[in-house]
Amino acid sequence: MAVVNTEHADTLRMRLREGGTVLVDYGAPWCPPCQTLLPVLEELDEEYGSNVTILKVNCDVLPELAAEAGVMGLPTVIVYNGGQPMEKLVGLRPKSAYQGVLDRFAAVNSR
Numbered sequence: 001m002a003v004v005n006t007e008h009a010d011t012l013r014m015r016l017r018e019g020g021t022v023l024v025d026y027g028a029p030w031c032p033p034c035q036t037l038l039p040v041l042e043e044l045d046e047e048y049g050s051n052v053t054i055l056k057v058n059c060d061v062l063p064e065l066a067a068e069a070g071v072m073g074l075p076t077v078i079v080y081n082g083g084q085p086m087e088k089l090v091g092l093r094p095k096s097a098y099q100g101v102l103d104r105f106a107a108v109n110s111r
Contacts, residue, residue, distance in 0.1 A: 003041050003054045009065050015053055016083045021106040022053045023098070027075040028060050033092035034075045040095045044102065051106040081105040 006012045006024075015022055025041055027034030038056075045054050059066040059074065069078055069085070077089045079101045087101045 003045050003056055006055050006057045006062065009062055012055060012057060012065055015055060016080055019082050020053060021051065021102065022055060022080045023102065024078050024080065025056045025075055026059050026066050026069060026071045027056065028058060031074045037075050037092055040098065043095065044098055048102060048106055052102055079105060
């Protein structure tokens with residue numbers, strides 16, 4: 001799977017209802033830390049494969065999703081498990097921080 005750009009609010013809501021582990025990156029194209037985070041998310045997608053769904057939400061295009069999630073700063077990464085928010089990471093973090101959260105909630109294929 002690849003990092004998926006969420007273009008409609010219903011796409012995110014549907015993925016969360018499906019359950020499993022979902023990492024959602026709330027950001028914006030003009031945000032330099034958000035741009036720095038993208039290659040990290042792509043690496044995580046390769047490492048965790050089908051065990052984690054990774055979605056990107058453009059907060060400028062879908063502000064209602066950012067409001068629902070309580071996003072106050074960019075980037076904000078929320079890891080959902082079984083449709084429920086489990087962990088929120090605000091600001092750019094090292095890759096290991098995201099791995100630590102995902103390791104708690106998702107089975108790992110190739111690490």
